[in-house]
Amino acid sequence: MTTAGVGLETRLYQVCAQQRLEGGAVLRGFLESLLHKERRQAATWLHAHDANREALAWLAGQPLGWTRPEADTLLAGALTEDNSQIPHSAARLQLPLAAAEQAGTCDQELLRSAREFLAATRYVQHEGPPVDEMLTRLDTLIVPLPSDGTGLSDKVLDHHDQYGPRMRAVHKDLLAAPGAAALLTHCGTLDKLRPTKRWTKQTAELYAAVASGEQLVRALLEGIAVQEEHHVTPPWWAGSTWPGLVAEGNELLVRGLLWTAAGIDADWVVRVTAEVALNAGTGMGGSGGYCRNGKLATSAVAALATFGGARGEEAVAWLGGRLKAKIRNRTVQKGIAKALEEVAERSGLTPAMLRERAVPQLGLDARGVREDQLGQYAAVLAVEAPGSAALTFRGPDGQILKTAPKAMRETYATELKAVRAALKELRATLTTERSRLEEQLMAGTRWSARDWAQYCVEHPVTGTLGRTLLWEGSDDGGASWTSGLAERTGAGWALATVDGLAMPVREGTRLRLWHPLHATVDDIRAWREELTDRELRQPFKQAFREIYPLTPAEHETAVYSNRFAAHILRYPQARALMTARGWHGNHLGRHEDGHAAEMVRELPRPGELRSTEGEYWRARFYIEQVEGDHDEYDVQLCATDQVRIERRRGPRGAWIGAELVDVPAQLLSEALRDVDLFVGVASIGADPEWQDGGADRHHDYWRKWSFGELTESARIRRQALARLLPRTRIADRVELTERFLRVRGELRTYRIHLGSGNVLMEPDDAYLCIVADRSRSAGDGGGGGGGKDRLFLPFEEDGGPLALILSKAFLLADDARIRDRSITSQILR
Numbered sequence: 163m164t165t166a167g168v169g170l171e172t173r174l175y176q177v178c179a180q181q182r183l184e185g186g187a188v189l190r191g192f193l194e195s196l197l198h199k200e201r202r203q204a205a206t207w208l209h210a211h212d213a214n215r216e217a218l219a220w221l222a223g224q225p226l227g228w229t230r231p232e233a234d235t236l237l238a239g240a241l242t243e244d245n246s247q248i249p250h251s252a253a254r255l256q257l258p259l260a261a262a263e264q265a266g267t268c269d270q271e272l273l274r275s276a277r278e279f280l281a282a283t284r285y286v287q288h289e290g291p292p293v294d295e296m297l298t299r300l301d302t303l304i305v306p307l308p309s310d311g312t313g314l315s316d317k318v319l320d321h322h323d324q325y326g327p328r329m330r331a332v333h334k335d336l337l338a339a340p341g342a343a344a345l346l347t348h349c350g351t352l353d354k355l356r357p358t359k360r361w362t363k364q365t366a367e368l369y370a371a372v373a374s375g376e377q378l379v380r381a382l383l384e385g386i387a388v389q390e391e392h393h394v395t396p397p398w399w400a401g402s403t404w405p406g407l408v409a410e411g412n413e414l415l416v417r418g419l420l421w422t423a424a425g426i427d428a429d430w431v432v433r434v435t436a437e438v439a440l441n442a443g444t445g446m447g448g449s450g451g452y453c454r455n456g457k458l459a460t461s462a463v464a465a466l467a468t469f470g471g472a473r474g475e476e477a478v479a480w481l482g483g484r485l486k487a488k489i490r491n492r493t494v495q496k497g498i499a500k501a502l503e504e505v506a507e508r509s510g511l512t513p514a515m516l517r518e519r520a521v522p523q524l525g526l527d528a529r530g531v532r533e534d535q536l537g538q539y540a541a542v543l544a545v546e547a548p549g550s551a552a553l554t555f556r557g558p559d560g561q562i563l564k565t566a567p568k569a570m571r572e573t574y575a576t577e578l579k580a581v582r583a584a585l586k587e588l589r590a591t592l593t594t595e596r597s598r599l600e601e602q603l604m605a606g607t608r609w610s611a612r613d614w615a616q617y618c619v620e621h622p623v624t625g626t627l628g629r630t631l632l633w634e635g636s637d638d639g640g641a642s643w644t645s646g647l648a649e650r651t652g653a654g655w656a657l658a659t660v661d662g663l664a665m666p667v668r669e670g671t672r673l674r675l676w677h678p679l680h681a682t683v684d685d686i687r688a689w690r691e692e693l694t695d696r697e698l699r700q701p702f703k704q705a706f707r708e709i710y711p712l713t714p715a716e717h718e719t720a721v722y723s724n725r726f727a728a729h730i731l732r733y734p735q736a737r738a739l740m741t742a743r744g745w746h747g748n749h750l751g752r753h754e755d756g757h758a759a760e761m762v763r764e765l766p767r768p769g770e771l772r773s774t775e776g777e778y779w780r781a782r783f784y785i786e787q788v789e790g791d792h793d794e795y796d797v798q799l800c801a802t803d804q805v806r807i808e809r810r811r812g813p814r815g816a817w818i819g820a821e822l823v824d825v826p827a828q829l830l831s832e833a834l835r836d837v838d839l840f841v842g843v844a845s846i847g848a849d850p851e852w853q854d855g856g857a858d859r860h861h862d863y864w865r866k867w868s869f870g871e872l873t874e875s876a877r878i879r880r881q882a883l884a885r886l887l888p889r890t891r892i893a894d895r896v897e898l899t900e901r902f903l904r905v906r907g908e909l910r911t912y913r914i915h916l917g918s919g920n921v922l923m924e925p926d927d928a929y930l931c932i933v934a935d936r937s938r939s940a941g942d943g944g945g946g947g948g949g950k951d952r953l954f955l956p957f958e959e960d961g962g963p964l965a966l967i968l969s970k971a972f973l974l975a976d977d978a979r980i981r982d983r984s985i986t987s988q989i990l991r
Contacts, residue, residue, distance in 0.1 A: 170200060171207055178213050189217050202226045209236060209257050218257050219291075228261035230268060236261050237272045241279065252280060252293050259296060262303055273304050274316070278411070312337035318346045322409035323394040329385050336378045341371040345378075349418025350411065355457075355464055357421045365422050379423050380430060386416050387437035391445050391454050407442060407454045417461045424465045432473050436480035438462045443489035453491040460497045467501035470508065478505055479520030483594040492746050499764075503813050517598060518617040518624075524588050526622035534581055536574040539567060541581045543588065545626040549596050549701040551588045553581065588623070595624045596701045599631065603675040603704065604832040605766035608640070614673040615655055619648045627701045632676035632689060633657055635665050645676045645685065660688045679709045679831055694885045694956050703957040706882055708874040710834040712822055720821050722804040726837045729845055729867070730788060730860050733800040736844035740783075743836050750787045750797040758786040759800075763836065765829045778813065779825065781833035782806045783840075788860075799846070799860075805837055835874075842875050842963070848918045850931050868918045872901055876917035879964050882956060883916070886968070890953060892975040903967060907977035909989055914974075919966045921974070923989070930988050932970055 173192075181189040193204055205221040208214060236258035255276055262268035277300045280293050306316070312334055319326035319337070330337065337346075345368040352361060369375045386407065394409045408416060420438065423431050443459030445452075453459060463485065466477040481498050489495060506516055525532045530545035538558040546552050555563040555570065566578055599618075609618065618628040634643040635657050644665045646657025656664040667673065678686050689705045716723050733750060740747075740761050747761040764780040784803035807825045808817040822830060846852045846860060847867030872880065880898060887896055887903075895906045902913040902922075911924040921930040955964060973980065980986055 170203055174204055174207055174213075178208075181214065189214055190220065193217060193221065198226050202228065202232065205257060206232070206236065209254075210239060212254070215253055219253070222256045222260040225264065226261075228264040230265045233258060233261035233265040233268045234272060237268060237276060241272065241275055252291050252296060255280065255296065256291055259299060263299065268303060270305055273300060276300060277304065313343050314346065315343070317411060318343065318350060318415065320409070320411045323407070323412055324392050325386060325389050325408045326412050328389075329382055332385070333378070333381050336374055336381055339372055339374045339378065341368065342374075342378055344368050345372055345375065345422075346415060349422060350415040352418040352421065353414055355461055357418075362421070362425070365418070366425060369422060369425070376426055376428060379419055379426065380428075380434060382419055383416070383423060383434045383438055386458070387434060387441050389441065405454075407458065413455065413458060416458055420458075420461050420465045424468055432466065432469060432476045432480065435462050435465050436477070436485060439466070439480075439485055439494075440488060443485065443491055443494045453489065453494065456491055456493055459489065459491065459494045463494060463497040463501050467504040469505075474505055474509070475516070475520040477520075478502065478516040479522060481505075482517035482520070482598070484590055487594055487597060490741055490746065495746065515613075518613070521595060521617070521621060521624055522587070522591060523622045524584055524591065526588075528620065528622060528625075530622055530626040532584070534577065536570050536577055539563075539570050541566070541570075541578065543581060543585055545588070545592065545623065547626070547630060548699045549592045549627050551585060551592060553585045591623050592627070595627055599624070599627055599675070600702045601766040603677060603702075604828065605768045606674055606677065606826075606828050607766075607768075608672050608674045611655075611667050611669055611671045611673065615667070618673075619655065630698055630700050631704055633673050634676045635667060635671045635673050637668065637671055640672060643674075643680075645681070645689070660685075660692050676704065677828060678705070678707050679711070679828055690881065690956070691885065694882075694954075697954045699954070699956060703878075706878050706957050708835050708838065708878050710831040710838070710874060711827065712830070716822050720823075721819055722806045723822065723834065724804060725834065726805065726841050727803050729802045729841045730863055731785075731800050731802065731840065731844040732846060732849070733785075733787075733797045733844075736785075736800060736840050739840050739843060743839070745783065745836070750785070750800055758784070760784055763833070765833060768826045768829060777809050777811060778815070779807060779809050779820075779829050780817065781836075782808060783837055802837075802841065805834065807833065838873055838875055842873055842917065845918075847920075848963075850920055850933055868920045869901070869915050869922065870917075872917050876963075879967070880916050882964060883967070886953060886955070887971075890972075892972060895975045896971055903971055905971050905974045907974050909977045912974045912977075914967055914970050916967065917963075919963055919970065921970060928988075928991075930985070932973070932985060 177189050177192045193201060196204060201221065201224065205218070205226065208218055208221070237255075240254045240258045258268075258276070262273065277297060280297055280300070312330055314330070314337055319329050321327055336342065345365075348364060348368050357365070369379075372378060389407050391405055391407065393404060394406045407413075416438070420435060423435060439459050439462035442455040442462065443453045445454035463481065466481055469477040481502050486495070486498050489498070502516070509516065524543075526543070526545070532543040533556075534541040534543075540556045542554050542556055544552055544554075555566055557563060557567070570578060614633075617624060619625045621628075629648050631647075632645055633648055634645045636643045644657060644659060646659040646665060649656050649658040649664065651664065651666070653666065655667040657667065658664050676689075681689075686705070693700070693705050710725075713725065716725065737749070743763070745761040745763040748759050750757065750759050761783045762780055763783075764778070767776070767778065783805050785800045786803065787797050788799035788801050807820045807822060807830060809820045809825075810817045842848070845867055847864050849864075852860075852864050883903060884898055887893055887898070890896075892905075897904045899913075901917070902915055905912045905914065912930065913922045913924065914920075915922075921932060922928065923930050953968060955968075957964070977989060980989075
């Protein structure tokens, strides 16, 4: 403003203060005394400061001669203002609307944003100017957008995100089809999770009127299934963006399209609906409670719950497989659980049984192999132990190639693309099946002989995993069990026992996965030796699995365990592990719920795959931000606290605390095993460089944990090393003590802690810092050692401590050849 304008601002401030003290018409009288130009200046100042709504309403009715730039400034300011106080939102637009009318026009983008904002507030506006009247006035100012040939209004597939313009450009012909505009306009009215019967009936009528209706719905849904995350523009907040898939208008449209597709009888519907759920339910870092669009993901999941028959089995495979494994958002996860329960209730089966019946075979034969002949070459897709997939190519003379030959790439590009897509799906399915079988191990699930054979050991995908696992069979209703590996015989299936015998699997046999919690010490030892001798690697830790029976201290505390309390963990790493293992909860930090968090995992249902009734269990693990970790927005450390178990009756009962002695022993052991994993991998004691962070940074804890008593997982590691080390070239240079692997090198003798993997040097227990090279495999000497061993490992843990300890042992046994100066300087000091 000019100097005179600055003086006007000062006077306005004084008059507004006087108005607040005295009331009456002080401000109104002052405004009436001003010239038109000064009134416009006063109106702009009052609007920017939201100073007096009655005065602004009066000014909005005055002919003040507003110009277009002034109107644009007022409208932009109104739309970028904090509109959290909804009752006043329409009032904020009164003066800008009057200014635009007096100017004769205004920025069209701002006008469209204002209209969409007012339309969104019409249902919550409780006071202030009538919204419908303001919308009518705005419509007279808005110039229709030039037609793009689709015949759609600018409110359908709008421009507030990338999705709308992209679909308009790519599918112009489909969008221009007769009836398409009416159908899509109707789809954009679905503002609820599920449609009403009336909405669905009207949708069916509109869909039937579009000759290319199926192609249209499919194209738009496939478009959102591959839509990349980007910054969308809320239609009612000019200049502001945030990451997502779509803005509000297109979100409603896609929700309507999902439920339109649910009524289409076509083989693509389930897959595309699930792909929309996956794309919308993940993203934004892929962790915690964040996702690209939770409302769309929840709507897609709810639509999947409505399918029956063969399509229902396919929907269950997605719900209980990739969606359950990949999506971390708690609300969407609850929707997935509810959807599985809905399908289960209709079918009379449990969600677990449904998931087993829905695992795709992907064209693999009984060996887990699929061959596609492409000219003179064959593309060979195969499952490789332990549950990994590979794609190779076999030439006309039998040679095996790791990459597709040029002739195949040029002539069979489309077919090759399909094979590679199958490889991707096979890898995802194997990951899902590995997790599912481990859940069945945790739950102690029992199968009938027929179901076990069909779904666990004969299935082309699941069977490749099931045949490497230990099973138990019972012919007397569970009174006694015999353990063995699945083995096909001339008469069917049998369990090959550790002593060379075979237990036939008969029609009445019940089967379950073997768990060391229910085995004798001799049985556990025998199976560990057998699997190591066979070099049979399992898809997850079974024979070498840790067990956690109740301790005397837990009998005393009764309802909680302090077994893993008072540890200090690297929070980002711990959080990632928890999420991967199915634990969910609020984030630590000021930007979330504060300095404490409760991580929760719903445990697998114990027992038979038969009923949705009975008891449900979940574990609750408490963590908190470490005192002194001052970055409240990027928490680096957390401290561990109690573990508690809760239960409820039936799928919809209330959760109540349980005494630990009442929890099924296998479920309690598995919950504590998870927490032991979090501590073992994410503790600062497992960080070899931690002590360099400063003497007062939890050094006492670091030292105690790094070289202290072994955890259960570390004791299992010790047992595995006792079997593996005699097979290695360094067998004569190593020995196992209670807590350490002692390694004799040429220069010094070293002790590697079996829990943390950290190293002490004899005779003075000097600490040796070795930062692991994760690119080297176990048995490779590394650092100049030059070892050529490729040592079989019967299991590998999350975080890889077993391979890490072995790598350090090979390195230090040949310490004279180490060339890394950061290591040699410590050894020779």
